[in-house]
Amino acid sequence: MSPSYYSNYPKFHVAVDCIIFGFERGQLKVLLQKRPFEPRQGEWSLMGGFVKRDEDVDDAAKRVLEQLTGLRDIYMKQVGAFGSVNRDSGDRVISIAYVALIDIERVTDELNHENSAYWESMNSLPPLLFDHKDMIDNALGILRTLINHHPIGFQMLPPLFTLTQLQLLYEAILGEKIDKRNFRKRVSEMSFIEKTDAIDKVTSKRGAALYQFNFTAYEQEPNFKL
């Protein structure tokens, strides 16, 4: 182990940062934290942490996410590595950013606030630490690209959702209005988005049909285009 050729070269701190997206009341939100240590303690930042010695980088991201939210088996995808020399004012740190999509209802307020974490709307982000704003922008770009052909939006909705919620989610991610009838026509062509017998009476007097995403049906016929 550690043969001489490699050991001529420098080593670096390697961190992961998580861009955790959720969706609530028609708004795309991101989970931010007041940085709990120096330097720049108290500034708004993404949730992050250092990679451990015998830990895959992907696993480090999962660990950080679980520490903050208590959730495992969450959809995550690497956004990329951020490696400018001076990106971290404390010391040289190379950070690998991950985007995670979660159902905001699964994260309780207590959990959030223990970590001084808060959901902030993407429309009104505060100034952020280091290059964390760039990370969020990249993550959103990836989300916008993926959302059109992959059924990942459902990760941010409860198991049962109305078509209006689904449409608002797409509008929030893409940043544009979608025609309601065209949207519903496309949804109805996808057999894996199933209408249930349940009715949502929270957001309308009349009540709206609740739908669910059927993962196994999707596996069999994964033609997705919204």
Add this chain to the structure above:
Amino acid sequence: MSPSYYSNYPKFHVAVDCIIFGFERGQLKVLLQKRPFEPRQGEWSLMGGFVKRDEDVDDAAKRVLEQLTGLRDIYMKQVGAFGSVNRDSGDRVISIAYVALIDIERVTDELNHENSAYWESMNSLPPLLFDHKDMIDNALGILRTLINHHPIGFQMLPPLFTLTQLQLLYEAILGEKIDKRNFRKRVSEMSFIEKTDAIDKVTSKRGAALYQFNFTAYEQEPNFKL
């Protein structure tokens, strides 16, 4: 510098690996090297190198590319970080992969062979070191995604090229045949792909019109769809 909080955490070797694509005689090729050091000296690998202490990770990738090819100002894009614990059998190394697109004619054979580097067709890749095959697969995926809406294919062609060359390039990247008349119709709608007076007599008796990509025209009207 190096405040106590950070210094509790481990440090890692960080490398860059370059997936260098080129195009020659109808084939998409990648520049591979016989690994010049232990462990696993002599195995086919991507061109890589360790990040230096005061060097941006992006700059490390540019440096490695320039060392191998002598070329600067090349189109490069980060593919992502590869961070499994045991991905490198020598020691723990976290590697950040970059894809680069170059005009194969600009790299002379001498340069290549000094570094024991060779262009290998994507259709007949040898077994590769570590996770380098995954890196190439990811890079190709990114290339396929980008090529449809961004004029990056031209980076792999000489300044003057025929429409047949351009079509063969697209076919090689996408891995499927394209209808000649439909392809040319789409090209003719893009004002920044300009016909020149020059004629190529190398590949046909009749001669084929040579075209060029006009970058400034593209900046003004960047609507690209092939």
Add this chain to the structure above:
DNA sequence: TCAAAAGTGTTAAGTTTACACCCATGA
């Protein structure tokens, strides 16, 4: 009774696909 959100089809415009022959030249 009325405000608020749910639900529902058709048509025109635009895009994509499929398809086959003549041309110019050097060997």
Add this chain to the structure above:
DNA sequence: TCATGGGTGTAAACTTAACACTTTTGA
């Protein structure tokens, strides 16, 4: 003269976009 690659247009199929009114119900 013929083999090779260059060059050209149209019609049908499909996809996308635009658009407005009725329904249900709780307050």
